[in-house]
Amino acid sequence: MIRKALPYLVVGLTCFGAGAFATRPAELPPITLAAAQAAQDLLGLHFSDAQLDSTLSNLRQNRASYEALRKLDLPNSVAPAETFDPRPLRVRQAMQPARVPDAGKLPKLSKVKLPANRGDLAYYTVRQLGELLRTKQLSSEELTRFCLARLKKYDPQLHCVITLTEELAMQQARQADQEIRAGKYRGPLHGIPCGVKDLFSAKGYKTTWGAMPYKDQMLDENSAVVERLEQAGSVLVAKFTLGALAQGDVWFGGKTRSPWKLSEGSSGSSAGSASAVAAGLVPFAIGTETLGSIVSPSTACGTTGLRPTYGRISRAGAMALSWTMDKVGPLTRSAEDCALVLAALAGPDPHDPATLQAPAPFRYAFDTNIRKLRVGYVKTEFDRDYPTKANDQASLEVLRKLGVKLVPLELPTLPAGAMRFGLSVEGATAFDDLTRSGRDGLLVQQHRYAWPNTFRSSRFVPAVEYLQAQRARTLLIEAMDRQLQGLDLYLAPTSSASLTITNLTGHPAVAVPNGFRQSGLPSTITFTGQLYEEGKLLALAKAYQDATDFDEKHPPLFQ
Secondary structure, eight states: OHHHHHHHHHHHHHHTTOOOSSOOOSSOOOOOHHHHHHHHHHHTOOOOHHHHHHHHHHHHHHHHHHHHHHTSOOOTTOOOSOOOOOOOHHHHHHTOOOOOOOOOOOOOOOOOOOOSSGGGGGGOOHHHHHHHHHTTSSOHHHHHHHHHHHHHHHHHHHOOEEEEOHHHHHHHHHHHHHHHHTTOOOOTTTTOEEEEETTBOOTTSBOOTTOGGGTTOBOOSOOHHHHHHHHTTOEEEEEEOOSTTTSSSEETTEEOEETTEEEEEOOSSSHHHHHHHHTTSSSEEEEEESSSTTHHHHHHHTOEEEEOOTTSBOOTTBOOSOTTTOEEEEEESSHHHHHHHHHHHBSOOTTSGGGGGOSSOOOOOTTOOGGGSOEEEEHHHHHSOOTTHHHHHHHHHHHHHTTOOEEEEOOOOSOGGGGTHHHHHHHHHHTHHHHHHTGGGGSSOOSTTSHHHHHHHHTTSOHHHHHHHHHHHHHHHHHHHHHTTTOSEEEEESSSHHHHHHHHHTOOEEEEEEEEOTTSOEEEEEEEEOTTOHHHHHHHHHHHHHHOOGGGOOOGGGO
């Protein structure tokens, strides 16, 4: 078979930039099914002709990305945006820096009273509920039963829950009540119900990754996120849906819905986390983002979603999609609540080396004088025509009225989109066995842009091209740093080039509700901060929310 394919190997190797020949044609030959067949023989793959045919458009797009990246000047001195760590886990554990869970002082809170109508608790913030629990006006057990009841009532409409963790939740709630009565108050998350995206493992419960091949998977460990939530005294009530293997909002049980419009999906991949928080089923939930999976569902559902700096929160015990891009963050009802949750989760973990890079622990910065912040805005993005332009322009005006001086900013012009295939390569690596075993056929979605075809296509990306993309990413990181010199943070439309760029560079961002679209779905605007400066980022987002009421709007069907 290899001998018969030899005429095509010349085409295949040339197509994929293997550099095996001294001469390069002026025009690259087309990527055909025959070329893909020859290439898979060389690589030891066994995809069917139909599967290979589906990869062709991806292979052509990848080759266009290689060509775009080859135009960049990449001196020998430019290393890939990945750092080799020779320290084994034992050594990392011995060198682990101290974790500082105390993030400082929070803003003064007005007196909180238990509402006469208990149903109003559905949209109280974490901070407000925490005060009710601290002052013993409300028990964690009562609040937990309240959330479980809403989850059971509304999940049939939203399809946001994969597993209710009711037994664990009641145990944790009773323990929280005992500790609070005894004066052992752990902080603002103590006794607060929450949920996690079902890619975080939790002992005794399935961790399905939203995907049919893993729907019965049991992982006998707690993820770092679940452990830290437990340490903070929070109560885990549910594991929420995610689009299969962290893409989109379609999982093996259907499509998760936006509570604002049940005919619309909640976007993904933190689909259930956003939907549940927006519908008042839990006060906060944990999601992850690789390329928009916190920001996008926050926009579809109207939650405040924080994507922290890469490495702020440990991913140990969580499904890996892209080791160099995956990030963990909270979806809440306010920027202040995002800060509370981040403070409980952030910190070093030797099981996730990325968390050992932070120069300092997270600190609240709500006492920041926002008028002294140096804030940029991506002028060309705001100037273009797009559906939510009026909402965004109104948001900029609110900030100006608050005394914030907005400085025009332009983002780097490097081809960030051409670097995105690195994510797919890492994902294909993470799910190599799924692809080669053929079990990818069990995934619900099988179209050209779904994971099965993406993973197959990524098997044809040469290692050289992947590393070249990582070197180009280094240039992007440096260019972004130059562009942000002198600024504390900046604003951009949520749907803009900033999303791809900052997911590649690791900058923190928070999506904040700022109105509604003609369809009736919410809109958001995105605040992006300097690396490890979530404090200032959330301080400005809170000031914006204090001056507006978009974060206090709730879907009528779930009042």
